[in-house]
Amino acid sequence: MKTIQNLDDFLDFAWVQISRGKADKKSPARHPTFITSSTDYPNARTLVMRQCDRENDQIEFHTDTESYKMLSLRENSHAGIHIWLPKVNLQIQMNVDVDVKNGDITIPYWNNVPASSRIAYGTIPLPGTVIKNPFDYEYTPDQKRFAVLICHIQTIQLLLLGHKHIRAKFKKETNWQGEWLSP
Ligand SMILES: Cc1cc2nc3c(=O)[nH]c(=O)nc-3n(C[C@H](O)[C@H](O)[C@H](O)COP(=O)(O)O)c2cc1C
Numbered sequence: 001m002k003t004i005q006n007l008d009d010f011l012d013f014a015w016v017q018i019s020r021g022k023a024d025k026k027s028p029a030r031h032p033t034f035i036t037s038s039t040d041y042p043n044a045r046t047l048v049m050r051q052c053d054r055e056n057d058q059i060e061f062h063t064d065t066e067s068y069k070m071l072s073l074r075e076n077s078h079a080g081i082h083i084w085l086p087k088v089n090l091q092i093q094m095n096v097d098v099d100v101k102n103g104d105i106t107i108p109y110w111n112n113v114p115a116s117s118r119i120a121y122g123t124i125p126l127p128g129t130v131i132k133n134p135f136d137y138e139y140t141p142d143q144k145r146f147a148v149l150i151c152h153i154q155t156i157q158l159l160l161l162g163h164k165h166i167r168a169k170f171k172k173e174t175n176w177q178g179e180w181l182s183p
Contacts, residue, residue: 002088004166007178011170014092014158017085018059021049029092033082034061034149038075043068044082050148057172059094061149062113065102066126070147073098081151089161096151103144110143121146159183 004010021029035044051060059081063069073079081094101109110118122142131137153172160166165183170176 002160004160007168007170007180010158010160010166010168011156011176011178014090014156015054017088017090018052018083018092019054021083022052028085029083032059034069035080035082036069036072036076037078037080038072040072043072045069057153059096059151059153061151062109062121063147063149064121064123064127065145065147068128070100073100073149079151081153091159091161093157093159094151094153095155096153099150099152101148101150102146106146106148107143109148110146113146115141118146157181 002013004013017027018029020027021032024030030049031046032049033044034047035042037043047061047063049059050062052058053060077098077100079096079098081092081096083092084090085092113121118141119139122140122145124138124140125131129137155172156170156176158166158168158170167181167183168178169181170178
């Protein structure tokens with residue numbers, strides 16, 4: 001088990017794990033759960049982490065403009081990110097404010113999306129539409145249906161399981177000074 005000396009050490013450890021989501025395709029941090037909540041029930045789904053940037057407190061995801069999460073984000077741009085890293089016994093929970101980019105501004109991002117991945121943006125009929133048979137849809141990759149979700153991290157909460165658990169919360173508004181929490 002990782003020995004945590006102090007709060008800064010704990011946050012550094014978490015960021016090393018978050019960064020592996022971008023660098024290491026096998027890391028569970030590659031596939032965070034992204035939670036939106038509008039007037040309806042909260043909705044959680046797995047997304048691929050496309051970028052993470054500690055300097056700017058950002059995590060980036062890509063999605064289809066016509067997916068339900070976009071509707072949900074239009075109603076409430078506050079979202080959650082959850083990551084569980086079983087090898088290091090660490091749970092990471094984040095509150096994020098999501099900046100949705102779509103239209104021409106996403107062209108530079110789209111140019112970097114491999115052709116094999118572009119099929120995820122532009123399905124007909126629209127994602128979530130009821131269809132008669134499982135393959136009654138077509139992939140029609142379309143840059144206009146491509147959205148970039150820039151998640152501005154506001155809080156990070158960490159729980160490290162061990163003989164005695166360790167829990168802490170860090171807030172951007174206090175320049176990421178942490179506080180220990182009872183687990
Ligand atoms: C491993 C995995 C990775 C996924 N990555 C993405 C992704 O990067 N972007 C995306 O929009 N959906 C991704 N999905 C699909 C979403 O989980 C979800 O089914 C889809 O986006 C529709 O969600 P919504 O209806 O809540 O908007 C992924 C699913 C899995 C299982």
